[in-house]
Amino acid sequence: MPHVYILKCNDGSYYVGSTWNLERRLLQHNAGEGAAYTRRRRPVALVWAQEHDRVDSAFAVEKQIQGWSRAKREALIEGRLKDLPVLSEARSRQMGP
Incomplete structure (x- = not known):
């Protein structure tokens, strides 16, 4: 598989x-x-x-x-799946419009 x-x-x-x-x-x-x-x-x-x-x-x-940030990868590794959307939003805000 x-x-x-x-x-x-x-x-x-x-x-x-x-x-x-x-x-x-x-x-x-x-x-x-x-x-x-x-x-x-x-x-x-x-x-x-x-x-x-x-x-x-x-x-x-x-x-x-x-394409994910280190923080988002670590959330996945640690099983903190509920944190993934928040980390995506934080990165989007950092990158600007």
């Missing part, structure tokens, strides 16, 4: 990706065979994942989360 996932890198940053095989992909990231971003920030740890029925929906969620 396709998954979208968030990794916490050794430097404290987050990496968002999607894959068909979550366990294998995590091993690849930690072996230095993953994305260039994670290769320089190992080890990485899986902090959030979501299974999808279709690869296109996993990819769409990946792209959506990649």
